[in-house]
Amino acid sequence: MPTEILPKATHRSPPHAAFHFSNLAAWTAIAFIWSLTPLSYLYILWTLLTLIPSLSPGRPAPTHLSFLILHYLTLSYCILEIPFSIYYRFLAIRANARRSTPQYTRRFLRSVFKRSLENGLTPEEAEEEVMEDMGMGEMSRGRNNGKEGEGEAYPMRQRRGNGAGDGSATPELGSSRPLEPEQARTTSGGRLQRGGDDDEGYGESIRSANSIAGGRAIKPGYVPSFISPALTPEDPRAADFRNFIRLWFNGCDYEEIRRLNMADWLAWSLYGQPLHELEEERKEWEAAGRPPLHVDGEPDVDDDGLEIDQDKLGLVEHCVELVEARAATPFREGRNPKVQVIRLTLDPVRVFQRPLILYTFVFFIQRILTYKAALNGFREIKDNDTRYLVRIPPGWTPSPSSPEANKPLLFIHGLGMGLPQYATLLGYLQKAKTLQDRPIVILIQPHISMSFFAKNYLNPPNEQTCCAGLKRMAERWGFDKSGMTVLSHSNGTIVHGWLLKNHPELVTRSCFVDPVCFCLWEPWVCYNFLYSKAKTPIEYLMRYFVSRELGVALMLQRTFDWSSNLLFPTEIPSLHSPYRSAFFLAGRDSILNAERVRRYLRQHGVKEVESGMNVGPGRGGLKMHKGKKHGESMIGSGLAFNQIMSWVSSEESEELLVEGESSATDSCS
CATH class of the missing domain: 3.40.50.1820 (Alpha/Beta hydrolase fold, catalytic domain)
Structure with missing residues (x-):
């Protein structure tokens, strides 16, 4: 299918004279700041070289005290700049070390991902269905470590207002507190596979409704609006989704993204881990005699969000299916090595030196x-x-x-x-x-x-x-x-x-x-x-x-x-x-x-x-x-x-503030 043209996210300045002047000014400012560090090295090198007797005649002696003071001030700064630049580079290298990633329950991640995919379809109604299906208390515990007695420190959000158009009637997620490290231990993993490996409480109508994405018959429950009725590849909502999701793959054509490329991105976005780690975890899971979740249409039993062990790869597999349904286009099998996946917290930390x-x-x-x-x-x-x-x-x-x-x-x-x-x-x-x-x-x-x-x-x-x-x-x-x-x-x-x-x-x-x-x-x-x-x-x-x-x-x-x-x-x-x-x-x-x-x-x-x-x-x-x-x-x-x-700074009440606007400038003394 033809590649969609990505809509402009911003308005670019036209290439007129003012633009080129601004461009030059920006580059000049950047070059000046960046060059201070290498110039410090050169100044120190020049100073040391001119101390050599055979080279000292080539070094003009300062004729004024002001030049001598300037020389020693510059030299002093350069002496400080060199160890600072080395330390700064050391910190930049150390910044690339991976940090521990917050882990959430499958139930919470699953619901957030579904709510995200519902965007652009029927947002308010769909979110209510998701939340009602998951259960408000379950969702709160999913983000709250599943611990009893945590309500005072991390309470579920109170619904405020009188319900008249303030969003209070919509069930909401609980506090986004992740699992503690001992709770987040998992032994899941395995290679990505298709067919009969997940159940998220969907109805049996998915097989026909989601045939283009390879959907499977599973048990009744909440059905996302992009699955039943299913989107078609020509649907503008599916085309828009394909159009922006490809930017997570550095703007490649959507057709170039294969199944494992999407799984790479999902493994990062859901768990902050590379896919191969989830594969290893599943091997350990299976070696321990524990079958993966989402197999042969069995329901996703996680004890209302309180289960400690999680089959991470199972959720990734399921979310790949959801993406296929939302895009109304199946992925080809395998991985395209030419596709560069954006994985924000796994990609190298890029730092520019500064003085x-x-x-x-x-x-x-x-x-x-x-x-x-x-x-x-x-x-x-x-x-x-x-x-x-x-x-x-x-x-x-x-x-x-x-x-x-x-x-x-x-x-x-x-x-x-x-x-x-x-x-x-x-x-x-x-x-x-x-x-x-x-x-x-x-x-x-x-x-x-x-x-x-x-x-x-x-x-x-x-x-x-x-x-x-x-x-x-x-x-x-x-x-x-x-x-x-x-x-x-x-x-x-x-x-x-x-x-x-x-x-x-x-x-x-x-x-x-x-x-x-x-x-x-x-x-x-x-x-x-x-x-x-x-x-x-x-x-x-x-x-x-x-x-x-x-x-x-x-x-x-x-x-x-x-x-x-x-x-x-x-x-x-x-x-x-x-x-x-x-x-x-x-x-x-x-x-x-x-x-x-x-x-x-x-x-x-x-x-x-x-x-x-x-x-x-x-x-x-x-x-x-x-x-x-x-x-x-x-x-x-x-x-x-x-x-x-x-x-x-409005002083009026909600009922009285209807007309007129005060000037912030006039309010200053």
């Missing part, structure tokens, strides 16, 4: 901004592995009935340099009149902020440690009594999602800007940020200064857990309330596919505002800033920023 002076510069800028914040009433708090800036207005007391103007505001930043990247936003948070009477918290994340000298620079927190720290922070200052408004940007939306999934009672209002936490089963964020070829100046700068930075690269390529980081809209309390939930997208985003995220949120009932209007009750909770790129709306000026902060 000591860059990290030193970022460190001083971060400290200056922290000191400036302290002058405006902020305190820096270090609570174990949790760091944040907090400002509590004099006389503030927590109360559930506090108006919005007095409720705490939590800001969670994205990848980059941390505080310096949001300097203008920080200035607004410190000086805006509408924020003077409310506590403000700014979460500091050293591992994604180029904070090389920080304690946890190479020790990214996971969902549980991060949420535990945020919970302690809320309890310490009384925010657990009043609730918080959470503003998150880019990678910060993942932490925002963690908080909603584990402690939704802490969040009263949610604002997602450039959210990367949605649709993570689609490859756009991963492919655009790490694997695609940079084409525009901003992409070159982002690739060098952000995605190839040591701390960011290690977090993304060794600790990124998509099952944990993924946020379903139904997991957001009061999803359909424009006063409680707001989503801002950038139309020219080069990282996430903003148009697909926009469509996804609209499919889940989030109303988009009309052109020229801001989000709010009576208008909608979704806004697309068509002319903006990723992060531009958070710079701290302009209409897009004003609209975001107008929503965040």
